[in-house]
Amino acid sequence: MKAILQGWNWMRILRLTLGIGLLVQGFVTKDTIAVILGLALGGMAVANIGCCGNNGCAIDTTSTNKNIRTQDEELNSKQ
Secondary structure, three states: OHHHHOOOOHHHHHHHHHHHHHHHHHHHHOOHHHHHHHHHHHHHHHHOOOOOOOOOOOOOOOOOOOOOOOOOOOOOOOO
């Protein structure tokens, strides 16, 4: 319950607003797809998850090979 009530940022509020809007529009027009999308967006906002899941798009920063040297080679294009 604590995770639902804390950590609200502008993207989470936007997802919730769009989800509620799609739900209302889906019920008014009797459109099943809009209701499903509204539930998905609203659920993502309430659960505070995104498309990548739990750090699915995170970059690995624990690499130990930080001092790798590269050698540049000039190419002569006038051959």
